[in-house]
Amino acid sequence: MSLADQPPAAVLVFQTLLVHGSLTRAEIGRRTGLSAGAVTKAATPLLADGWITELGRPAGERASGRPATPMAVRADRARFVGVKVTGDELIGVLTDLTARPLASRRAPLDSRDVGTVVLAIARLIGQLRAAAGAERDDAVHSVGVTLSGDVDGQTGTVQYSPFLDWRRVPLAQLVESASGIPTVIENDVRALTVAEQWFGAGVGLSSFALVTVGAGIGCGLSIGGRVVSGAHGVSGEVGHLPVGGTDRTCTCGNTGCVETVASTHAITEQARQATGDPALTMEEAVRLAHADNAAVRAVFSRAGHVMGLAMASVANLIGPERIIISGEGAASYDLFADQIRQTFADHAFGAAADCDLVVRPLPFEEWARGGAAVAAQRVFAPAK
Numbered sequence: 001m002s003l004a005d006q007p008p009a010a011v012l013v014f015q016t017l018l019v020h021g022s023l024t025r026a027e028i029g030r031r032t033g034l035s036a037g038a039v040t041k042a043a044t045p046l047l048a049d050g051w052i053t054e055l056g057r058p059a060g061e062r063a064s065g066r067p068a069t070p071m072a073v074r075a076d077r078a079r080f081v082g083v084k085v086t087g088d089e090l091i092g093v094l095t096d097l098t099a100r101p102l103a104s105r106r107a108p109l110d111s112r113d114v115g116t117v118v119l120a121i122a123r124l125i126g127q128l129r130a131a132a133g134a135e136r137d138d139a140v141h142s143v144g145v146t147l148s149g150d151v152d153g154q155t156g157t158v159q160y161s162p163f164l165d166w167r168r169v170p171l172a173q174l175v176e177s178a179s180g181i182p183t184v185i186e187n188d189v190r191a192l193t194v195a196e197q198w199f200g201a202g203v204g205l206s207s208f209a210l211v212t213v214g215a216g217i218g219c220g221l222s223i224g225g226r227v228v229s230g231a232h233g234v235s236g237e238v239g240h241l242p243v244g245g246t247d248r249t250c251t252c253g254n255t256g257c258v259e260t261v262a263s264t265h266a267i268t269e270q271a272r273q274a275t276g277d278p279a280l281t282m283e284e285a286v287r288l289a290h291a292d293n294a295a296v297r298a299v300f301s302r303a304g305h306v307m308g309l310a311m312a313s314v315a316n317l318i319g320p321e322r323i324i325i326s327g328e329g330a331a332s333y334d335l336f337a338d339q340i341r342q343t344f345a346d347h348a349f350g351a352a353a354d355c356d357l358v359v360r361p362l363p364f365e366e367w368a369r370g371g372a373a374v375a376a377q378r379v380f381a382p383a384k
Ligand SMILES: [Zn+2]
Pocket: 239, 240, 250, 251, 252, 253, 254, 257, 259
């Protein structure tokens, strides 16, 4: 039996337990608006098939159905692998049904050739299975692979990934053939947003945005409890909001995008110009800024300004309760923080400015976990 065959009330009960841990039937009823009878009816097949369990009930005893007996998702019912693909590395985790990591591994990528990357992903999946003692053929339910770019999760196709220079790659099918395990793919920021919605700083919020700063600048949107995919597979591309003021060319081919000022690459290039040192690295730029080098500080401040513009645009468009700021760039957030908050306050319209800005450094293993969360989500909410 697949959870995808269950009626909506069962899926709702399952999702509620997944997000909130153990709850009594009465608590589930309060959170979902289902009647006590409807909760029991929805939970019965889930209990029978082992997706959820009643806590504190001795093995062998029949399900009590008592309203006060807490129920919880059975974490060991299924395992998933999540893989994040970057330009030079794969990061993988093997998780249980609640996306709790059981093993993690990284593998360098020495080529961006599709065939080479697919084989490296399959090898990494094998290593994760061995590390977690999950080598049986059916031990891993499915795999979720995430990467930046225009990723169509419905068809499993990477439409366009600038940093890998891939166009129209049927990645889900290729990984599935190479690994022998059902595979889904998703944009990496959207997958991380799913993980934050279920297990992170987005739990219980009616709407939130996750803005990631680093090599690219992305944004995942959760509105009314749903992570937005966009009718054409693209949404939240704040890195390509036109903010003008620059003639530098973006990876997308346009000029004036947020990324041409605030991506790691853009900051490094501007710091090289500001210092006259053509070999300056991002790490050195951060060090100079911390040492109060005025020219380099100005580069970070300008980056913070356009990030603030991007976040104010997000707030003005969807009015989220919270904007979570993450990505590699969050490590040097102190260099951007004042300018981001200032620009955000200046440009967020009215009460949209009440949105709180939260900085959350999330290592790449958390991004990979997002892939596992997307794979787990498809168990009970298959792609339509
Ligand atoms: Zn662009």
